[in-house]
Amino acid sequence: MWIFTILPSWLLPTIFFVGIVIYLVATTLKVLPYAQLFKYLSVAAIFLTVYLLGAKWVDDHWRKL
Secondary structure, three states: OOHHHHOOOOHHHHHHHHHHHHHHHHHHOOOOOOHHHHHHHHHHHHHHHHHHHHHHHHHHHHHHO
């Protein structure tokens, strides 16, 4: 996929771990304003980065063949 040639290799794992941290913070500190919104956005970021990391691994595998 052409998007993987533009993105640096560290970006997707970083977004994944930041999404996990934001989810945990929003879950534990429910007094934060917009905690529910942060929780939903972090879950969306986690799912999107897992999907894109899988696509990147498949793309790398096919390029090696």
